[in-house]
Amino acid sequence: MDILxxxxxxxxxxxxxxxxxxxxxALGALGVTLIxxxxxxxxxAHGELMAFGATITILATWFLQSAGVGLGPLPTALLALPxxxxxxxxxxxxxxxMVYRFYRRKRADPIIMAILSVGVMFVMAGLVRFIIGxxxxxxxxxxxxLIRAGEFKQMSGLNEGLAIKxxxxxxxxxxxxxxxxxxxxxxxxRAGKAMRAYSDNEDLALLSGIDPDRVVMIAWLITAVLATxxxxxxxLDKSFKPFIYMQLLLPVFAAAIVGGVGQPVGAILGGFxxxxxxxxxxxxxxKFLTYLVPAEWAPDGLVQxxxxxxxxxxxxxxxxxxxxxxxxxxxxGKVL
Amino acid sequence: MKFLTALNMxxxxxxxxxxxxxxxxxxxxxxxxxxxxxxxxxKSTAMKAVFGMLNLKQGSVxxxxxxxxxxAPQERVHIGMGxxxxxxxxxxxxxxxxxxxxxxxxxxxxITDTMDQIYSxxxxxxxxxxxxxGELSGGQRQQVAVGRALMTKPKLLMLDEPTAGVSPIVMDDxxxxxxxxxxxxxxxLMVEQNARQALEIADHGxxxxxxxxxxxxxxxxxxxxxxxxxxxxxx
Numbered sequence: 001m002d003i004l005x006x007x008x009x010x011x012x013x014x015x016x017x018x019x020x021x022x023x024x025x026a027l028g029a030l031g032v033t034l035i036x037x038x039x040x041x042x043x044x045a046h047g048e049l050m051a052f053g054a055t056i057t058i059l060a061t062w063f064l065q066s067a068g069v070g071l072g073p074l075p076t077a078l079l080a081l082p083x084x085x086x087x088x089x090x091x092x093x094x095x096x097x098m099v100y101r102f103y104r105r106k107r108a109d110p111i112i113m114a115i116l117s118v119g120v121m122f123v124m125a126g127l128v129r130f131i132i133g134x135x136x137x138x139x140x141x142x143x144x145x146l147i148r149a150g151e152f153k154q155m156s157g158l159n160e161g162l163a164i165k166x167x168x169x170x171x172x173x174x175x176x177x178x179x180x181x182x183x184x185x186x187x188x189x190r191a192g193k194a195m196r197a198y199s200d201n202e203d204l205a206l207l208s209g210i211d212p213d214r215v216v217m218i219a220w221l222i223t224a225v226l227a228t229x230x231x232x233x234x235x236l237d238k239s240f241k242p243f244i245y246m247q248l249l250l251p252v253f254a255a256a257i258v259g260g261v262g263q264p265v266g267a268i269l270g271g272f273x274x275x276x277x278x279x280x281x282x283x284x285x286x287k288f289l290t291y292l293v294p295a296e297w298a299p300d301g302l303v304q305x306x307x308x309x310x311x312x313x314x315x316x317x318x319x320x321x322x323x324x325x326x327x328x329x330x331x332x333g334k335v336l
Numbered sequence: 337m338k339f340l341t342a343l344n345m346x347x348x349x350x351x352x353x354x355x356x357x358x359x360x361x362x363x364x365x366x367x368x369x370x371x372x373x374x375x376x377x378x379k380s381t382a383m384k385a386v387f388g389m390l391n392l393k394q395g396s397v398x399x400x401x402x403x404x405x406x407x408a409p410q411e412r413v414h415i416g417m418g419x420x421x422x423x424x425x426x427x428x429x430x431x432x433x434x435x436x437x438x439x440x441x442x443x444x445x446x447i448t449d450t451m452d453q454i455y456s457x458x459x460x461x462x463x464x465x466x467x468x469x470g471e472l473s474g475g476q477r478q479q480v481a482v483g484r485a486l487m488t489k490p491k492l493l494m495l496d497e498p499t500a501g502v503s504p505i506v507m508d509d510x511x512x513x514x515x516x517x518x519x520x521x522x523x524x525l526m527v528e529q530n531a532r533q534a535l536e537i538a539d540h541g542x543x544x545x546x547x548x549x550x551x552x553x554x555x556x557x558x559x560x561x562x563x564x565x566x567x568x569x570x571x
Contacts, residue, residue: 190441193430197438200427207421208484209413209442
């Protein structure tokens with residue numbers, strides 16, 4: 001019984017949150033890795049692109065809510081997501097046209113492109129705050145819990161409750177669907193294969209008649225879809241705070257690099273590695289251990305390796321360690 | 337006027353010094369032309385000039401009666417030129433079959449026939465078609481590279497040192513395949529370090545020295561020429 005209690009406790013506070021967070025990071029890291037694979041620079045504006053896509057989605061959600069349109073138990077934001085994606089697509093195509101294309105044609109150094117993206121990041125951040133303000137926004141509606149902690153306790157007769165939020169299930173389901181679609185696109189379609197070819201060997205891709213402008217455009221489109229989806233899912237799960245997306249940039253980059261930059265599978269792996277590290281290291285194991293060890297061994301302290309205030313340090317440390325020990329990442333990718 | 341006639345080509349990379357001077361290269365359909373010469377003679381540069389990869393200050397390139405001097409390399413692929421670079425000539429992260437598919441990217445018609453032809457030319461590729469190209473040996477990679485370039489059904493196939501870094505046995509095998517390709521009526525222009533073996537299968541040879549044509553003759557005649565033998569073929 002105590003073991004079951006411990007497991008439920010662990011699932012409720014570590015397994016489920018880390019899986020959901022991992023899915024969000026994986027979607028974010030996929031966008032970063034894709035831009036790196038095709039345009040060959042680290043896109044620092046990715047976090048703000050997530051915020052921008054989410055902002056447009058929130059505006060559309062509010063509009064739908066005020067018009068009385070909804071999805072019943074599901075959050076209205078899912079219905080508004082395509083609008084947000086369109087907004088993000090417009091955003092990336094305009095920035096590519098106005099900023100990146102000029103330097104791409106000059107074959108500018110990747111570091112110049114990366115610094116450009118920092119500029120784009122600040123502009124986008126300003127735009128997001130201008131449109132929706134710097135405050136928290138709540139846009140989730142529909143059913144909140146799929147399983148409540150109290151109900152679970154009654155059903156199972158355990159001391160510990162297991163709560164599953166609808167937003168968590170949606171996050172995982174949507175992430176799996178989007179990732180599945182992306183891999184199908186990259187492996188099976190002509191355009192997807194052309195993207196892989198371009199990422200693999202740009203000169204040979206040109207010799208084969210692959211149009212670089214088209215490949216770059218598709219890369220931006222996919223990135224906009226991934227970023228908006230990740231941004232909205234994160235906002236639904238936690239809440240929408242414009243500044244949080246800038247902070248998300250660190251774990252997202254860490255995930256992309258840990259997995260191997262330019263490798264989509266790596267981005268997903270990296271997302272979960274970072275998420276699970278962050279959650280397991282900042283979780284207080286006191287109660288968990290109390291269930292498992294004899295009463296006299298029960299710990300007095302919280303048994304928390306790191307305070308949650310320092311959770312971003314975890315991704316930072318992993319990032320530095322990977323760059324020192326295996327700069328190509330888990331799945332041998334490019335080196336930034 | 338031959339099928340490919342490149343005359344008086346002079347130029348170099350970017351704004352740099354000229355590497356080739358008044359260089360002439362010609363190939364007829366179904367024939368093999370080989371460019372040989374010492375290191376730094378501008379062999380690869382001459383080939384790149386034919387393919388439009390450097391700015392020519394003078395000279396012209398004519399393919400099948402059409403002046404293509406001003407065309408970009410990608411446009412030359414569309415009008416029937418296939419190019420196999422010396423290095424990085426395959427997509428290492430993709431399967432053999434995907435490499436061939438990418439070779440045929442510009443084609444909108446059915447490519448299965450062409451792919452079957454390439455598989456019958458290189459049976460090994462068929463065996464390994466679902467394997468990642470980066471895992472193959474040097475000789476097999478060259479087969480993938482040649483196969484990729486053949487997927488566009490080129491009228492002129494250009495090979496930049498196809499036998500660089502492969503064993504003598506693999507080299508002989510590759511030369512046999514190149515002969516087979518030429519026999520289908522494709523014009524072949526190749527740059528080779530292994531001058532003697534290459535001239536043996538060549539219809540025409542161009543010996544370049546310091547960016548200029550030094551000797552031009554049939555492959556057999558060049559092999560027999562005592563001066564060429566002494567200077568370039570090691571006696």
